[in-house]
Amino acid sequence: MLLSEYKSKELLAQYGVAVPEGRIASSAEEAEAACARIDTRKFVVKAQIAAGGRGLAGGVKFAATPSSVREEAARMLGTTLVTEQTGPAGEVVNAVYVEAALDLKGQYFIAFALDPDSGFPMLLASSEGGVAFEQRARMDADTVSTLVLTPDADLTAFLGPLGIASEVAEQMIRAACDAFTENEMTLLEINPFAETRDGAWIAIDAKIALDANAGFRHPEFASIAAEQKLSQPEEEAQKSNINFVPLAGDVGVVVNGAGLGLATNDMLVDAGGTPANFMDIRTTATSFDIARGVEILLGQPGVKAILVNVHGGGMTACDTVAEGIAFAYSRAKGAKLPVIARLAGQNAAWGLNILRDRKVPVEVFDEMRGAVARVVDLAGEAR
Incomplete structure (x- = not known):
């Protein structure tokens, strides 16, 4: 948060x-009025978004007078600011912070x-x-x-x-x-x-x-x-006991565990692939919850293939994840994306049988390097 x-x-x-003296404003008029309450000869107007890199993207501007503050605020408010940390979609500027320039x-x-x-x-x-x-x-x-x-x-x-x-x-x-x-x-x-x-x-x-x-x-x-x-996919995933962050890649990942999810994405990048998301299936997630998470991936137009990396244990067994994937694929209306799966741990063999028996288009790998290389190739062929 x-x-x-x-x-x-x-x-x-x-x-x-x-901290410097400053005031928040949601309109150009409010920004100009804020200047009267700031004891300074020069001001700085800052776009308020939840990301860094604003200065290089035009989200931080100096102003010598209250009227200049109003003009800079009017230029920023309502625009979409794209920085290195926002991603290509950027973030809408709904407020600015008027502050004393030092x-x-x-x-x-x-x-x-x-x-x-x-x-x-x-x-x-x-x-x-x-x-x-x-x-x-x-x-x-x-x-x-x-x-x-x-x-x-x-x-x-x-x-x-x-x-x-x-x-x-x-x-x-x-x-x-x-x-x-x-x-x-x-x-x-x-x-x-x-x-x-x-x-x-x-x-x-x-x-x-x-x-x-x-x-x-x-x-x-x-x-x-x-x-x-949250974005709509993130909000839906949260409701389904899944931590989910959409990314700009073409390989959807289905993973249980935050650390395993980060490691999986790192391996994809190292192999020349681009993950379409970060996923962490919580231990409280049911097969129906997991199905909703997979449906979110299948609904993203840029996703070309799915990589499943699950280590069963504790409260999340491999067959629970497999049931969710199979259920999502049974309800999918569009093309059935290829699935590359590596399952290990509790009920791994059972989970793989579920994927095969339910006609999920799956290729199974025992180790991650081969799985990652294969899914990167599949995504590249589908571009």
Whole structure:
């Protein structure tokens, strides 16, 4: 669950992280009126979407006067902003954030994520923050330094070589870490975390991702969750106990487990394929739920083939997944897409028999490399 910039800043400010003065606006007139409540000589107008990369895509504009703010807001509102993080469909700009523009001396990148090995927060930092940070980081991995924040971690020694030799800045970074842990975030990014010409430290931009699975412990975020609109396929999948994210590829994937789903997509990309989705069949999903997830894939016009990678165990057995696939194919009205299946674990043999007996157009593989290579070939032949 992603928070927009202004909501991210509101949350950080509650923990003592300094942010520029700003106001949210949903119309050009509101944007102009907001200027009267911001003590500054120059403004910046920012499109509010749940994705980064806005500056390079025209979603961040400076304005010298309230009338210029109105004009920039009018240009942004209602348009679709396409950035590297939105995908080709982009996101519609329904609101803008009018903020005081500051004179910056230095720009840094600060982010927090969970260290998968220790479970402690991990700080990622760079002395080269700003609009072009992501491009620099892709070109040079050494741009970013990391520190796992165990109880004995020396934050001061870590920040010094990066140029953040300030007690105030360090206190803000510790406060941001508190916000990260106490609100059960999966990501907190401040870019840039900046020093102004007069020596103040401030979070110029911020992006927060909350763990939706921890939402029951944070009722204060319920209204934010309700505001976030999922795409129709995502919403239907959620109702069917399936975590689903549509992507731009042509190989549909049916997978149980988030980690297995990510690994499957990585293997597809490494083999030259393009996944059409991420899927994680929850342990609570029934065969009818799984059928709905497969029907969503079959209904996507760009999908050319289906890759099934299931490891049965716990509450999700292979035959349950196979029953769902077979049911979806029995109701499919269009072309029956080829299925490449690798099933292992609980009731794997039974599941494969179900697919064959129900006349699903399936090819079976015992190991994933062969399955991935075959489905990539099939998708390529169907283009």
